[in-house]
Amino acid sequence: xxxxERISKFIPTIYALSTPAGRAALSVVRISGPSASxxxxxxxxxxxxxxxxxxxxxxxxxxxxxxxxxxxLYFQQxxxxxxxxxxxxxxxxxxxxxxxxxxxxxxxxxPNLRYALPGEFSERAFYNGxxxxxxxxxxxxxxxxxxxxxxxxxxxxxxxxLYRLCFGWKNKLVECRALLEATIDFSEEHDLDQxxxxxxxxxxxxxxxxxxRHLSKARPTEILREGIRVAVVGPPNAGxxxxxxxxxxxxxxxxxxxxxxxxxxIETLLDIHGFxxxxxxxxxxxxxxxxxxxxxxxxxxxxxxxEKAHVVxxxxxxxxxxxxxxxxxxxxxxxxxxxxAKNQQVHVLLNKxxxxxxxxxxxxxxxxxxxxxxxxxxxxxxxxxxxxEIGLEQALAALASSFRIISHxxxxxxxxxxxxxxxxxxxxxxxxxxxxxxxxxxxxxVVITAEELKLATDEVGRITGAVNVESLFDIIFSRFCVxx
Ligand SMILES: Nc1nc2c(ncn2[C@@H]2O[C@H](COP(=O)(O)OP(=O)(O)OP(=O)(O)O)[C@@H](O)[C@H]2O)c(=O)[nH]1
Numbered sequence: 299x300x301x302x303e304r305i306s307k308f309i310p311t312i313y314a315l316s317t318p319a320g321r322a323a324l325s326v327v328r329i330s331g332p333s334a335s336x337x338x339x340x341x342x343x344x345x346x347x348x349x350x351x352x353x354x355x356x357x358x359x360x361x362x363x364x365x366x367x368x369x370x371l372y373f374q375q376x377x378x379x380x381x382x383x384x385x386x387x388x389x390x391x392x393x394x395x396x397x398x399x400x401x402x403x404x405x406x407x408x409p410n411l412r413y414a415l416p417g418e419f420s421e422r423a424f425y426n427g428x429x430x431x432x433x434x435x436x437x438x439x440x441x442x443x444x445x446x447x448x449x450x451x452x453x454x455x456x457x458x459x460l461y462r463l464c465f466g467w468k469n470k471l472v473e474c475r476a477l478l479e480a481t482i483d484f485s486e487e488h489d490l491d492q493x494x495x496x497x498x499x500x501x502x503x504x505x506x507x508x509x510x511r512h513l514s515k516a517r518p519t520e521i522l523r524e525g526i527r528v529a530v531v532g533p534p535n536a537g538x539x540x541x542x543x544x545x546x547x548x549x550x551x552x553x554x555x556x557x558x559x560x561x562x563x564i565e566t567l568l569d570i571h572g573f574x575x576x577x578x579x580x581x582x583x584x585x586x587x588x589x590x591x592x593x594x595x596x597x598x599x600x601x602x603x604x605e606k607a608h609v610v611x612x613x614x615x616x617x618x619x620x621x622x623x624x625x626x627x628x629x630x631x632x633x634x635x636x637x638x639a640k641n642q643q644v645h646v647l648l649n650k651x652x653x654x655x656x657x658x659x660x661x662x663x664x665x666x667x668x669x670x671x672x673x674x675x676x677x678x679x680x681x682x683x684x685x686x687e688i689g690l691e692q693a694l695a696a697l698a699s700s701f702r703i704i705s706h707x708x709x710x711x712x713x714x715x716x717x718x719x720x721x722x723x724x725x726x727x728x729x730x731x732x733x734x735x736x737x738x739x740x741x742x743x744v745v746i747t748a749e750e751l752k753l754a755t756d757e758v759g760r761i762t763g764a765v766n767v768e769s770l771f772d773i774i775f776s777r778f779c780v781x782x
Contacts, residue, residue: 309382311337312414312422313403315396322391327399330419333408334383338372340406348374356387358402365398366390380419381426424763431763432460435720439523446572447707451522451718460717463512464761467505467730471755474501478748499741502751506734513727515716517706521608525567525574526701529607533630536613537649540684542566542579545694571698573705578603601633608704609643609697610634616650616657619664634672643700645678647693652683723761730757 311331317324329337335345340359346352349371356365369388378384389395403411420437423429429437436455443449454460478498530538546566564579580603604610612634637644648664651657661681668674677696682689701707719727737750 308410310410310412311408312412312418313337313400314414314419315400316386316419317391319393319396320391321393325389325391325396327387327389327396327403328419329385329387329403330378330380330382330414330422331411332383333411334385335372335374336408337403337406337411338370338385340408341402342370346370346372348372348377351388356389356399356402358398359405359407365402366395368399376426376428379428380422381428382422430458430461432464432723432761433458434763435723436460436718439519439720442523445522445569445574447701447705448522448574451517451519451705451707454717455519455720460719460723461762463717464758467509468755468758468762468764470501470505471751471758474498474505475748475751475755478744478751482744482748495741495744499738502734502737506731506738509727509731509734512716513724513731516719516724516727517716518724519718519720521705522574522707525576526609526704527576527578527603527607528609528611528697529578529580529604530611530613531580531604531630531633532613533615533618536615536618537647537684538613539579541611541613541647541649541690542577544684544687544690545570545577570694571701573698573701575701578607580604604633604637605640607642609645609700610637611645611647611697613647613649616648616653619648620654620660631672634674638673643678643704644672644674645680645693645697645700646674647684648679648681649684651681651688652686657681726757726760730754730761733757 309331311329311333313327313329316326316328338345341356342354343357344354346354351369351371353367354370355367357363358365366387366389368390371384371386371388373379373384373386375382375384387399389399400413420429420434424431424434432455436452436457439452440449440456443452478495481494481498530542532538542564545568566577566579568575568577612630634644646668648657648661651661654660658681661679665676665679668679669676678700680689680693680696682693684690731754733750733754737747737754740746740750
């Protein structure tokens with residue numbers, strides 16, 4: 299139905315509550331479409347100057363009573379979010395006020411006026427060329443973001459930086475193709491040699507290099523969107539559940555001096571230094587005759603969780619890291635070796651420092667040992683007392699540095715990680731580069747070069763939504779709420 303509406307001359311005017319429903323200081327109702335100003339005229343008796351806020355009474359058309367005195371904004375097409383005429387009512391945020399304001403709009407009985415579908419304002423903005431696919435995806439991610447790093451990872455997309463980059467590339471590609479085709483035409487009449495094409499090939503080569511640079515620095519946005527997985531592992535009684543409860547600021551797991559208390563993997567979503575983190579408390583690794591069946595299942599689950607984690611947080615209680623029973627923990631060290639081999643980040647908390655005399659000296663020895671035996675960076679081993687909340691802030695700051703690298707907010711060399719790209723956008727860029735390389739491989743047959751350039755241009759168009767991505771629209775627009 300929506301596609302029919304788009305191509306028909308009778309584009310409906312849509313309206314919706316754009317702020318959350320319920321009691322609030324303010325609620326904004328938005329109207330977009332050819333009859334937006336007619337609705338405004340009918341409800342307030344006048345149309346204010348575009349883009350200038352004015353305070354006006356909204357009168358219900360059938361009850362002839364004032365619904366609310368609201369701040370009104372009118373945006374004349376095309377200078378609006380959707381590219382159509384838009385009216386915004388900034389109402390007082392009462393349930394009855396909003397209900398009556400929506401009813402008043404409906405009761406104007408203007409033809410072709412209806413309540414908006416989810417994401418329909420954004421959809422119109424897209425079709426009217428006010429925004430591109432990268433900005434829409436960035437905006438949807440920004441609205442969904444729950445932590446600061448999630449938000450900033452997509453802000454370049456939301457603010458159009460990625461669009462401008464791709465738009466520049468598209469223009470250069472179109473220019474190369476035009477030049478190439480003009481040169482082909484000219485050569486048919488004037489018998490040109492291959493050298494005439496060299497400046498064009500050089501331009502394609504430069505563009506390929508530039509795209510490859512961007513791809514190598516691209517920050518995949520999905521890790522931050524989906525959350526960083528951290529598995530808290532260690533022997534029983536190490537303080538794993540105590541740490542999870544401390545970070546969650548509530549009782550997520552049972553803390554008890556009885557070894558083997560935690561038997562299942564308990565997952566909590568936390569905001570650590572702006573990063574969305576799925577923290578999993580696991581059953582303590584141990585072997586022995588007093589390990590019951592349920593606990594041993596829990597230990598297997600713990601190992602699985604740790605294997606899938608981006609970061610393994612190993613907690614060792616003082617009786618282990620002070621050396622008295624280090625041999626007992628060989629199985630844990632074997633597991634850590636495994637994680638390191640798979641490039642997982644490992645951090646170690648040397649817990650219960652409150653029980654250790656001269657904790658720093660002992661910790662320095664363990665640090666050296668872990669570094670030499672397991673290649674764990676010195677900066678990843680932290681002395682803490684979870685019970686007394688000592689050393690935890692420093693440990694969290696070090697964890698956050700690992701999160702920055704995992705989520706590509708920052709690279710290992712500390713330089714700028716480039717733009718945030720989602721999987722779809724990276725795949726299209728890879729395809730584009732592939733076609734550009736093909737175009738250079740076939741430099742001796744300029745007709746193929748021209749065809750490959752066209753395919754490369756289409757891929758850049760796919761990133762911004764200019765080419766053949768309609769199948770994605772329903773997915774993207776349905777992520778927005780009604781009124782967006
Ligand atoms: N003295 C001291 N005790 C601690 C510290 N951290 C945790 N504990 C205690 O150690 C005991 C075990 O803590 P938990 O958090 O249940 O340990 P766990 O690693 O989850 O244990 P399991 O569920 O058996 O795997 C509890 O009695 C805690 O109060 C610490 O920093 N110092």
